[in-house]
Amino acid sequence: METMKVILFDQSGEAEKLYIGNFLKPKVADEEILVEVKAAGLNRADILQRMGKYPPPPGASPILGLEISGVIVEKGSKVFKWNIGDKVFGLIPGGGYAQFAVIHEDMAMKIPDSLTFEQAASIPEAFLTAFQAIKWLAELKSAEFILIHAGASGVGTAAIQIARELGAKIIITASAEKHFICKELGAEVLINYKTQSFKEIVMKTTNNYGVDVIIDFVGGNYFKDNIDSLTRDGRLILLATLSGGKASDFDVRKILVKRLKIIGSTLRSRSLDYQIRLTKDLKEFALEKIASGRIKPVIDKIYDWKDVIEAHKRMEENKNIGKIVLRIN
Structure with missing residues (x-):
């Protein structure tokens, strides 16, 4: 052999x-x-x-x-x-x-x-994962707001560019030293997740409207603020749970009232x-x-x-x- x-x-x-x-x-x-x-x-x-x-x-x-x-x-x-x-x-x-x-x-x-x-x-992995999340699952449309967590990651940098080509308004989270690449690729609002509340900045940026789509890799620790950051009929695409799989102190009625879609997805399987x-x-x-x-x-x-x-x-x-x-x- x-x-x-x-x-x-x-x-x-x-x-x-x-x-x-x-x-x-x-x-x-x-x-x-x-x-x-x-x-x-x-x-x-x-x-x-x-x-x-x-x-x-x-x-x-x-x-x-x-x-x-x-x-x-x-x-x-x-x-x-x-x-x-x-x-x-x-x-x-x-x-x-x-x-x-x-x-x-x-x-x-x-x-x-x-x-x-x-x-x-x-x-392949970065762009297929981002494309699946944004185009197939979230069905992002032109002029919608999208929040991309881990914006400077491989999938994040791909997601910014795909969202840009679709005409979306892009908000990202990343550490401050990584903001430059996100802005260069098309992100408009840059949030330092280490020192800033993304929920507060999202609501301020959108005049309390919220975002239409969130692409998340963090999971548990972000879940409550993700739900609060979504507008009515918003879509949360969960691709990983880097902070763990459990969310505490969360009112599930918000999902119902806002008519939210929460979609988990892996590509390899x-x-x-x-x-x-x-x-x-x-x-x-x-x-x-x-x-x-x-x-x-x-x-x-x-x-x-x-x-x-x-x-x-x-x-x-x-x-x-x-x-x-x-x-x-």
Whole structure:
């Protein structure tokens, strides 16, 4: 059996558990392509999986890594839309921290000539997650107010640009030193969550109207103020619970009175058909804009994959502005 180099961990735990070792090289199914991976994006899901808190979906590779870019080196018997040597990027259910990875042919996207492998690898998870939340779930409309928490994160920077293209009025939360990138991308109101009450600023900014949409990764600690910040018929899209899953001192009648929609969503556990349709929609919405530079991936730092421990620690410490990417070699 042919092997390849991958990033492994033998026991769940801290970043120091990660190391480069050997693993079986994946085989392509009929509708899959084998990609020689040039770069892989980091995500909080990788950290949670490393810690034993987020197992991969059934049938997915146990190797970390949900987004890749690289060159096609092999294709399945039913793949006709791609050729050996094509440069592609895309979202996968696992297996990205490796020299080779498989991806369904309809999940792969062509890398625009204007993008590097590292830039391409920083796009799939962030932009698909943001696009799903804003366009598919929240159905954000022009001139609506949207509050994006963690605005300087990978998903946050993608969400700002998608909301901007839809003509929304954008409010973000982030630490003060990260405000500059959010403003550059299109955010109009910048809130320092460490020193300011986002609820107070939202209500002041909107003349007590509230926001139409909130994209949240924080969960428990923000839930009450999120509900208070939403206007009637508002939509809260919950994508993570970084502060925990429990909300206290909350009056559920506000949901009823305001006719609110509260939607929780993860992308990794969605069906392949769902992810293919989402990828197709994102391509139609954003790929030309990405190629022209109107929409851009925001990269915080690129690490050689031998420095994966340092890369994981940077994300865990919330130091990154935009995406952290591993260069695979």
